[in-house]
Amino acid sequence: MSSIIQLLPDHVANQIAAGEVVQRPASVVKELIENAVDAGATEIKLIVKDAGKTLIQVIDNGKGMTVADARLCFERHATSKIRHAEDLFSLHTKGFRGEALASIAAIAHVELKTKQDQEELGTHIVIEGSKFVSQEVAVLPKGTSFSVKNLFFNIPARRNFLKSDTVEFRHVIDEFERVALAHANIHFVLFHNGSEMFNLPASNFRQRIVNVFGGKTNEKLVPVKESTEIVEIQGFVGKPEFAKKSRGEQFFFVNDRFIKSPYLHHAVMAAYEGLLKDGCQPSYFLYLDLPPHTIDINIHPTKTEIKFDDEQALYAILRSSIKHSLGQFNVVPALDFERDATLDTPYEYANKEAETPLIQVDANFNPFLDEDPKPAKTFASSFSGNMTSGTRSAGSNPSFSAGGYKKETSGQNWESLYVGLKQATEEVELGEIQLESEEVTGSLFDEHTIEEASNNRTYQIHKKYIVSPIKSGMLIVDQKRAHQRILYEQFLANITVNQASSQQLLFPLELHFTKTELAIIAELKPSLEGTGFVFEAFRDDSLVISGLPVNVTESEVSVLLEGLIGDLQGELPENSFSQCDRIAKSMARSLSVKTGAYLTEHEQETMVNALFACKEPNISPFLKPTFITMRVEDIDKRFAI
Template sequence: MSDIIQLLPDHVANQIAAGEVVQRPASVVKELLENAIDAHATSIKLIVKDAGKTLIQVIDDGEGMSATDARLSFERHATSKIRTADDLFKLNTKGFRGEALASIAAIAHVELKTKQEEDEVGTSIIIEGSEVVEQEVVVTPKGTSIAVKNLFFNIPARRNFLKSNTVELRHIVDEFHRVALAHPNIAFAMYHNGSEVFMLPESNYRQRIVNIFGNKTNEKLVPVNEDTEVIKISGFVGKPEYAKKSRGEQFFFVNNRFIKSAYLNHAIASAFEGLLKDGAHASYFLNLEVNPQTIDINIHPTKTEIKFDDEHTLYAILRASVKHSLGQFNIAPVLDFDRDADLDTPYDYQNKGVKVPVIEVDKGFNPFQEERTASNTQTRSFKKEPAGSREGLYVGLESKGTKSQKDFSEVRYESDEKTASMFQNENEVEQQQSTYQLHNKYIISKIKSGMLLIDQHKAHQRILYEDFLQYITVKEAMSQQLLFPLQLHFSPQEIAIIKQVKEDLEHTGFMFDNITEDGLEITGVPVSVPESEVSIILEQLISDVENEVPDSNFSAADLLAKSMSKSLAIKTGQGLTMQEQEHLVNKLFACKEPSVSPTNKPTFITMNIDELDRKFL
């Protein structure tokens, strides 16, 4: 039998590696930005077209590369970051595997221009699908410019799996945020389809957060600082009253590298325990500095997961630090809410002896001296109580007389409460109660063949969904004016999303007066929407648009109707009166599609008499 094992060609091996390293355009953005940072750049520019599907270009003013290094950088496992295996445990750079550029070049058209400061001319390399098409000398400024065009051009199946431009751009912006937040000392700029998205000058950490998420973010931040032998923590957490339903503003950086850690996230949630509403998530922007030898970052292809030597200690320190900051800045409640400072013991009296209080008694005091009056009957009388004291309790009541006797004679006795007969007419029972609520979650209704079991939350979603869809289509929704306009603040990216769906929102009953870069003013809301729910609805809507729920095949109106119905539907655990239960059932079966919710989940199930009978066999 002939040999069947053979070495894979380099371009095939690179495409396989690209499957791990390059999942979407945002993966390319991450790798290129990190390479620019490792090159000690002070200014980095990101240019994107069609959400990265057509072009991703990163321009930096870093150290640049020689002609040999430029050619070698596209080879597999070629890196300048490590020399031996021991270097993996003392990394201070972003990349170290040497797979990024090789993987990217295997699935895209890549054009590289680079020049070192001491060189007069630079190098230009053009690669298509791992094949070097051209290499020549060019005039270019110091640093490196790398352009990745037509991503997945030779793997159509992977390209078909990409989401819409809206979703892919959101992932790119997320990666840009992670890199820009980790390095406030570097100036960043981002452009999409020729429009400026971000212009972030060199600044401190707090200012970088404000520049990304809007000016109003400044008042939401609480500083966190802790320096121990194990870990150094610095950064900010958001105040509890500004917590959001989404987890969009949660950032952990370990040695200036963004990571995801459910364990450390639980430490933050534990520190905020009792301060957040149900379903709300705290914001945090925290930098953790640890000894590189105590972590292993080589456990995941994207390097977003880290293994710590002693997670339990880090958990305890992080939780205590955040809790201390919340208490120090009067965010967390204290035990004594109305503490009287006069009751505190001064330091001067700390070592003094205790003095026994002296009780003084006036032996000549006579409480009856002023009230005694002279009279012919030689009897003792007292002063009349002033009105408003004891006699004030009896104002309006008649004194002795026949009235009280008459009232006493008309006292009625309560009769025993009448109970319904066990064999009461069945029609009367049906008139009294036709629906039942089970565990404040399900509504049970009687039908001829048996009974209906309705999920109140999903049923109400279907009702609201069809109502909102009709309002948007017919454009005749009722709006209620607000006495005081509602001021809401969002990040520039969230404002851009609201502008996209503004027209459809107005058709549902929302009225906008003024929209700025980081906020908006609402003067009217739909009749069925309480004012307190407006911010929750818009946050849910922004999240759904960013994640494109359910998918790109649905219209914006459908997406808006689904998002609003999800936010406003009655929740599980909410008690309903008899009239509300009946109204919900009637409205559900008046819908065009009552059997499923907007997300295609069943709204009710039926159980006939035969099924119930079989349960008792």
């Protein structure tokens, strides 16, 4: 009887291994850049075409490889990082399995150029689908250059599963940023389709973060530093007021390796307890240095998950160090009942003695004496020092003149001041008085497009539900979901017809985003313009908006775009209809009336009428019911108990 179990050929085994190592072009970028870092390079250049589907090239100035090493590096489980099993618990490099280059060579056209510094000539190797095509001696600069062309050329089904160039390039940027942030002492450059996307010179951690995410990031960062026997923590966290809805700018690095850890993320969120709005996520860039023997990296094929020996202690240290940093830099308000800052002595008065204020008293003043008709010397007269001759009555009104005081009026003529006042008062009619009225603006619905509501009154319950009587009983509408349905159909119609009205801004609005976020907005620009947005310019780290949809205010633009980016952060829809649908849903969710908002009776009736004018009034854009009905019979049954 023949054997059933057989050994797989090497090219088949490499293709199977490629399914774990190479999921998309970003996976190739990660492996090649990490190899360049392990080679001791001080400058790494990444060149990408068509989001990596056509070309991925990594050029470094590392130590290079010999002819034997260049040929052997494409064999399975060939590595220079470990020698014994014990080395797995003392890793100081990125890669160690020896499967990456063999897997990449099995599904692409690979070209390797490498040369060591002490050698005069280098090695040029070409491999296509695990088959060596050529190996030559060439004149090359010091370092290594890997070119991966036509990814998945021999696996068409796998290539068809790749997303659009925008989505794939965003994943490439993610991997590039993770390695660049972990190694601020290395100069990184990224080119895509001939355009320079990133040029990150060697710097410190803070400057590297600012170079990657834009200059406005610097004012958002709060430094964190803690050193213990278990772990050394350094890095930065974002101020609470700059928290976003999305989870984009969150990075953990353990021994210069990017990792994902929900457990450590929970520790960060616990440090921000009471400082963030609901649904907001803080940004953080935290570098953890632990002894290699206390962590296990070899638990996931992509090496982005790590097992810690003492997770509870690490959780507590991370949480307390972030809390301490937020409090130390006055981000967290502190209560001190023993000190009042308003009572502090200014620096210029610290060594001065207090001066006694001078008090001047008129010794001749007596409030109980009757007015004397005879002239008397007053405080004012003594101050002037120059009085006119003659007498002055008690009711006279003195005024200053060139020579002193002059008597203008007499006490007997005071009635002349009120002559004609009574007659003028009687002639004024109150009906003719026009008072300035307070104009009420900012109505939730357009007054000109609303028909007269029915005689049935509506009522708002707990600022959440709208109750309206109907013939069969009672209608209860969820105001948030109903408004989402109304806005969703409005935005979807505006994008489809492309006839949305726009309000021009007197001063253009400039918003700052990362390059990844700007790429998403640029991809969605035609659909956003259909809703009423007018984009004036796209810059390296910002965009300028000169027009907004009619029902969008300037204060809502940043929140709206951040919510849209957060919704599309995972995957960007490829066809135009899906993009329009996602945009309409995201804008409807951001601009809809929230639970707890007070609505006037007119707005309640208008919302109910607009809801039932929609094509699908029964459900919200997110497939939740917008209203329920209660019949009179059901209410009668409740009272029949």
